[in-house]
Amino acid sequence: MSKSQRSVSDVEMPHYVGHRERLRERFFSAGADAMPDYELLELTLFAAVPRRDVKPLAKALIARFGSFAEVIAAPRERLAEVEGVSASVATQLKIVEAAARRLAKTRLLGRPALASWSALIDYCAAAMARSQKEEFRVLFLDRKNVLMADEVQSTGTVDHTPVYPREIVKRALDHGATAMILVHNHPSGDPTPSKADITMTRDVADAAKALGIVVHDHVIVGRSGHVSFKALGLL
Known part of the structure; x- marks a missing residue:
């Protein structure tokens, strides 16, 4: 059988694909509190980096800033100092920060x-x-x-x-x-x-x-x- 005739199931998928699915399943089954900061950050980065293992980047960001909250709150210019942080990554992190602020304010409004x-x-x-x-x-x-x-x-x-x-x-x-x-x-x-x-x-x-x-x-x-x-x- 030629390579072109091999089934999709026979093609070796990148290792991070299975990791992403396992991480998503654990998030939904166990919740965010059961996950360390770098894994929660990985989940956040999936949308900005669709075809690469983001665990090294997530760990590098946590090492630089200290926690998930500190990462999403970091200024764009400081985020850009970390190797692997593209414009799309920085934008994704700032969207999450904005969502956190919006949610916190919504809980206060009208009360x-x-x-x-x-x-x-x-x-x-x-x-x-x-x-x-x-x-x-x-x-x-x-x-x-x-x-x-x-x-x-x-x-x-x-x-x-x-x-x-x-x-x-x-x-x-x-x-x-x-x-x-x-x-x-x-x-x-x-x-x-x-x-x-x-x-x-x-x-x-x-x-x-x-x-x-x-x-x-x-x-x-x-x-x-x-x-x-x-x-x-x-x-």
Whole structure:
């Protein structure tokens, strides 16, 4: 029998084909929690790299950034430093990051923020905890403390972002908000508030109070967790 006459079943398939199917089956049968980060990353990479073994790339990305969450949150330019990361791979990873943020925000929308605290923290962590620059975000709430709007007010450097109390209060009035939750991140990973954080928070709270707007809390998020000014007795 000539090579052209051999059946498809006789043709040796690349080793990664069977591996992909086994990985997908395990994902559906055991769930994501049963899989190490590099295998979950492999599953993510399948769509971007259809005809190559992606396990080495997945392991290289985990080795560089530390975890699945850190990989998808990494900036494109840092992802591109890893050999094998093409434009399609970077795009696939950023799509997964965007989906994670969208899901976290959806769990918060339409629900009283103060009664959905874990969902709020999950959203803030997904949106900001792994950013390499400080961002100052404001969650604007209505009279029932339901999220009306979510805006990044300013973006700064690795350890500072400018905050303007009057501009924040003006945005609250624009939205017709009666309350706010302030959020910012510490790229260092340590969410402990600085003296400047404490002073700025009091300035915003005082400016808002003069117009009948309540600042419920100021949350700082970092890779190692989060802190609440209200819980610390700072607000």
